[in-house]
Amino acid sequence: MSSDAQIGKFYKEQSIFLTGGTGFLGKILIEKLLRQCWDLKKIYVLVRPKKGKSPEKRFEEFFEYPCFDLIKCKNLSEKVFLISGDCQKPHLGLGVQDVKLLKKETTCVIHAAANVKFDQTLKEASHNVRATRDVLELAKEMQNLKVFVYVSTAFSNCVHSHIEERFYTPPMKSESFLGLVDDVDDNTLQAITSKLLGEYPNTYIYTKCITEDLVRSSLQVPKVIVRPAIVTSTIEEPVLGWVDNLNGVIGILLLAGLGILQSMHAKKNSPALLVPVDYVANCTLAAAWKVHRSGTTTIYNYTGHNKNIITWGRFIEIVKPIGWEVPPEKIVWYLCFKLRENRLWHKICVFFLHTVVAYFVDFVLICVGRATIAVKNYRRLHKAMDLISYFAIRRWSFEQDNVLELWDQMRNEDKKMFNFNMEDTDWVKYNRDSILGLRMYLLKETLDTIPKGKKKLKILCVVHYAVVALFWYSLYKFLMFVASSLSERAKSLDYLEGRD
Ligand SMILES: NC(=O)c1ccc[n+]([C@@H]2O[C@H](COP(=O)([O-])OP(=O)(O)OC[C@H]3O[C@@H](n4cnc5c(N)ncnc54)[C@H](OP(=O)(O)O)[C@@H]3O)[C@@H](O)[C@H]2O)c1
Structure with missing residues (x-):
């Protein structure tokens, strides 16, 4: 010394x-x-x-x-x-x-x-x-x-x-x-x-x-x-x-990097x-x-x-491209994590990007005779994220x-x-x-898993956009159906009124 x-x-x-x-x-x-x-x-x-x-x-x-x-x-x-x-x-x-x-x-x-x-x-x-x-x-x-x-x-x-x-x-x-x-x-x-x-x-x-x-x-x-x-x-x-x-930010980084966590309620300037x-x-x-x-x-x-x-905004700006550069082989979904400043919008995104997905995963698990895990785990995750968000919006x-x-x-x-x-x-x-x-x-993954991670991420990217396209197409079809039903109904009313 x-x-x-x-x-x-x-x-x-x-x-x-x-x-x-x-x-x-x-x-x-x-x-x-x-x-x-x-x-x-x-x-x-x-x-x-x-x-x-x-x-x-x-x-x-x-x-x-x-x-x-x-x-x-x-x-x-x-x-x-x-x-x-x-x-x-x-x-x-x-x-x-x-x-x-x-x-x-x-x-x-x-x-x-x-x-x-x-x-x-x-x-x-x-x-x-x-x-x-x-x-x-x-x-x-x-x-x-x-x-x-x-x-x-x-x-x-x-x-x-x-x-x-x-x-x-x-x-x-x-x-x-x-x-x-x-x-x-x-x-x-x-x-x-x-x-x-x-x-x-x-x-x-x-x-x-x-x-x-x-x-x-x-x-x-x-x-x-x-x-x-x-x-x-x-x-x-x-x-x-x-x-x-896995406490706090470490858990967030990990789950976002695996494609499990897609939204966090935070203020970009905090x-x-x-x-x-x-x-x-x-x-x-x-x-x-x-x-x-x-x-x-x-x-x-x-x-x-x-x-x-x-700031939280800068932090996400930095880590996002790194997530794309070195994705783990254990990645489960496309990386579309975002900070959302508006709580209601965050909750809506969480519903579609987490909850709906969790129910779908559990449904598949039930079909193949396995125990369900997704809904229960996402519920716990949402509870933890709400507690963490307190520190990210102030x-x-x-x-x-x-x-x-x-x-x-x-x-x-x-x-x-x-x-x-x-x-x-x-x-x-x-x-x-x-x-x-x-x-x-x-994750116990060495650097040599990066190419496999990248390949998987590319496939997940295609699957993700296919699911998104299917969702918007179904929504469009549904809205068209509702609109045409309403117009049919209006036409029928016009017809009845005219007859009177
Ligand atoms: N991590 C953070 O972001 C953060 C931020 C600010 C302050 N701190 C403070 O930093 C300190 C260390 O936190 P950490 O991040 O190292 O957390 P940690 O990894 O969870 O470690 C907590 C430590 O406390 C021990 N402990 C908990 N309950 C115990 C019990 N009943 N009997 C004996 N030991 C017990 C744990 O022992 P086991 O191994 O047996 O569980 C472990 O050694 C804490 O006082 C925490 O409040 C942490």
């Missing part, structure tokens, strides 16, 4: 307790720490059982993800340790020995675990608050704790149109919120959810906002609150375009606040260094760079002074190692790499 580097030095001998380490951002945080800050002492990763796999099994398989390829040669078991637990259980479901170990060893907490689904019930989402309370309780007893990092979201205070890097008054205090969720039965809670949410668009955002206030009022050590906007695939490292989940996951990780790690140095709790709105914001302005100051205070070597400056981000290149990453890491 060069003598100019400060951030790497800060992590030397640190023991980090990381929640959410198995997630999209968490993996990149771990990879970065292990690749660039090998001198750290230990990383303790909270892992829960999932899909029938024990934490031990998940941990054993953890480093098989391609994002860890660059560090596989290292003796990772020297540095990374499993902590079995579950944020939904009391006191994170931690074992007595692990609690003792964490209290004694941890010098830095990064709390990134959260249920990020927009459509969860308030009861489910309440675990985001409860788990943070439990992590903070544990952190209070960590004898050597230097800094506490909480990963929030840029939209935690989206009921305001201008968002500063400061704490806001939450809709409810965390104790009252958790008390309410505990005391009220599920049905009543469901019934009062929309009233409780008020202007908040969903339960995820609501609980993220309450949690920020909880972090503000707990713990004496310096705290970092990082508020990333829409986290998307890697821009630089460890590999270009790496991605491992900003699409995309931030690459590796830059979010770098900003988070740099912020912990800075806050430890200054000793002041600080909030970072990590929403890109205000001088280089991309505009927010974000203050970024703390992020810019953090960048200015970093030394050149640190800027190279922990880059998160998006002032000069080349959106065309970034989106191209992202789409290639989606093909590679989510």
Whole structure:
């Protein structure tokens, strides 16, 4: 490590307790720490059982993800340790020995675990608050704790149109919120959810906002609150375009690129606040260094760079031709995805381009004796898209002074190692790499499938226009039939009236 580097030095001998380490951002945080800050002492990763796999099994398989390829040669078991637990259980479901170990060893907490689904019930989402309370309780007893990092979201205070890097008054205090969720039965809670949410668009955002206030009022050590906007695939490292989940924009890109999603309700001039996951990780790690140095709790709105914001309209302009250039072999329909600003027009298009198609697909499936899937899945997709559209038809302005100051205070070597400056981000290149990453890491398609994808797209293009032509022809025939029936009827009436 060069003598100019400060951030790497800060992590030397640190023991980090990381929640959410198995997630999209968490993996990149771990990879970065292990690749660039090998001198750290230990990383303790909270892992829960999932899909029938024990934490031990998940941990054993953890480093098989391609994002860890660059560090596989290292003796990772020297540095990374499993902590079995579950944020939904009391006191994170931690074992007595692990609690003792964490209290004694941890010098830095990064709390990134959260249920990020927009459509969860308030009861489910309440675990985001409860788990943070439990992590903070544990952190209070960590004898050597230097800094506490909480990963929030840029939209935690989206009921305001201008968002500063400061704490806001939450809709409810965390104790009252958790008390309410505990005391009220599920049905009543469901019934009062929309009233409780008020202007908040969903339960995820609501609980993220309450949690920020909880972090503000707990713990004496310096705290970092990082508020990333829409986290998307890697821009630089460890590999270009790496991605491992289908949340938000990533899911939209993928489904649009497969010809499954054809319409989205969005304003072309609204900003699409995309931030690459590796830059979010770098900003988070740099912020912990800075806050430890200054000793002041600080909030970072990590929403890109205000001088280089991309709009939804521009985003689609960029990705559309790339979709045509590198279509996947798994493509199922012609690419005719469009942003639609008018909600009614969007709904009409969704009806013809999704719903009618879904019923047709299910009809064919029934005919061949297979289980139906299309209508059910499109219903889920429409629900998710409605929740996402909230963020694509509005505009927010974000203050970024703390992020810019953090960048200015970093030394050149640190800027190279922990880059998160998006002032000069080349959106065309970034989106191209992202789409290639989606093909590679989510669809498991290498570049040699592009010719097959192109061939399939050409055929789908012909089929699509044939179906469209058939539709308009049938509509024309139907209207002609109605018109001639009406004129026949009018003629008959004229005749009868004349006879009278
Ligand atoms: N993705 C975005 O666009 C975005 C934007 C702004 C802020 N954020 C914030 O960034 C953080 C990381 O998000 P992400 O994008 O990495 O999401 P993600 O891929 O869904 O990861 C979520 C992480 O939280 C863990 N987790 C969830 N429930 C848990 C539980 N009951 N017990 C233990 N661990 C649990 C997950 O563990 P499993 O592997 O066991 O599921 C996973 O490690 C979150 O706090 C999120 O609010 C994300």
